Amino acid sequence: MADRDTISNPDDEIHSASELEAVFDVPVKVQAVLGKARMEVSQLLRLSPGAVVELDRRVGEAIDIYVNNRLVARGEVVMVEEHLG
Structure with missing residues (x-):
């Protein structure tokens, strides 16, 4: 099992976090979609x-x-103290 400083991939190769440092600064867009609604611009x-x-x-x-606009997981909204998580 990989520990905090290692990352495993599907090919069962283990990489240290320092080997992946080049991608740490790559910006990604993360969205948590609670639901969708349709409305006219006038309503908006x-x-x-x-x-x-x-x-x-x-x-x-x-x-x-x-x-980055690709569905990667499903989750749930929880309350952590007085914050949503």
Whole structure:
């Protein structure tokens, strides 16, 4: 099993974190999609702080995690102290 300073890949090769240092500064776009909604631009412009937008998912359903627009995982929203995680 790999420890904190090593990373394994599907070919069972172990690499130290220092070997991967070149990619540590590569920017990636990460999105956690809670749900989606469709609305007209006029409705969008009428939104104000505190407005409620109904999404296409229910409470407790998995959220989608995208990295560079590619679905990589599904997860759930949890409360950690007074913050969402």
